[in-house]
Amino acid sequence: MAIAMSPTVGWVMVACAVFACLIFLLQSERWRRWWLTNEDPRPIAAFRIVFAFLCICNINDLWEYFTFLFSDEGIFISDAARQLVAPAQFKGFGDGVGDDPYGFFDVPAVLEFFKGHKYSLLYFWDTPTAMWVQLIGFYTVTVLFMFGWKTRVMGVLSFLMMNSFFLRNHLFWEGTELVYRVFFFYLLLAKSGHAYSIDNWLRTRKLRKQGLLSERHGPGGGAGVAPSPEHPQGLQAVYRLIPAWPRNLMMLNLGVLYCFTGVVKNGHVWAKGDALYYALNMDHFYRFYPQELSSILGLNMFRLATWITHWFEALFP
16 A cells, blocks of 8 residues: 655655765776676576466466456457557457458558567467467476576567466556566576576586586586696586676666665555555455454554565665
8 A cells, every 4th residue: 555755755765866876986896897797597597496486376366367357258359458458559450340351451560560569469369268278388388497498498488478468458467467577577688597407407417428517516616617638628617607687687676666665655554554454454455365364463463564564665775
């Protein structure tokens, strides 16, 4: 239950932003090294596994409404979805009713579609059967991405198919969907398949057979082993160092996200500690029936949890 930011808080945030910019300017060399350094690939690989699993869980949270939200037998028939969600992209697309042919009228109409940013297979193939086929496809590529087989390719396919569902219908959207889309894009920029993946296992297996693998498992995994008469090409690493800047982008974005959600919680409802009680007990917000929990915990525990949530978010950066 975010309240509009007060003028005082707004000026404090401006002052903090100016102060942060001064730090970046005065520490420009350290800032540059922070962006351009290499790092151990295992943290971002672990994040890939957890994030892919949560992407599946996020879609599955809608399982009762799959047909209702994403098929032509639900709230939007195909033409309605195209015209309500992405009208600019379908200006040159016929719905096949009467003398109007089905499909794009000409090449400029196709180009107009690709100029837009709302791409979904469910604008074209959205019968319940087609929807389920696409959902199984999403599960498949996301599980392969989680296990790290053809990691970059499976990641891109999973990202596109996740957006295919997200962009068919906006009615179920919360801030959650935006977070998944943004952080998935960051993850695609990272070399997350360099550890804890089938790709890296196949790579090291091949190198081990050739006698070209260093068995060190520290950061870098033996990277930089000089050539020798026995190994003129040098030994390869178990874990190769990767660029750190995609993970740094995630950290900065997460810090800004939490900071914003914390500082806008400055109304009297948050100050009194009642916000979490309302969020958990109003029909629009709760994810499970909370009345029994509310009767057990009472208002005091909700107040404590509200204040902890508020200041954790505001001070997260």
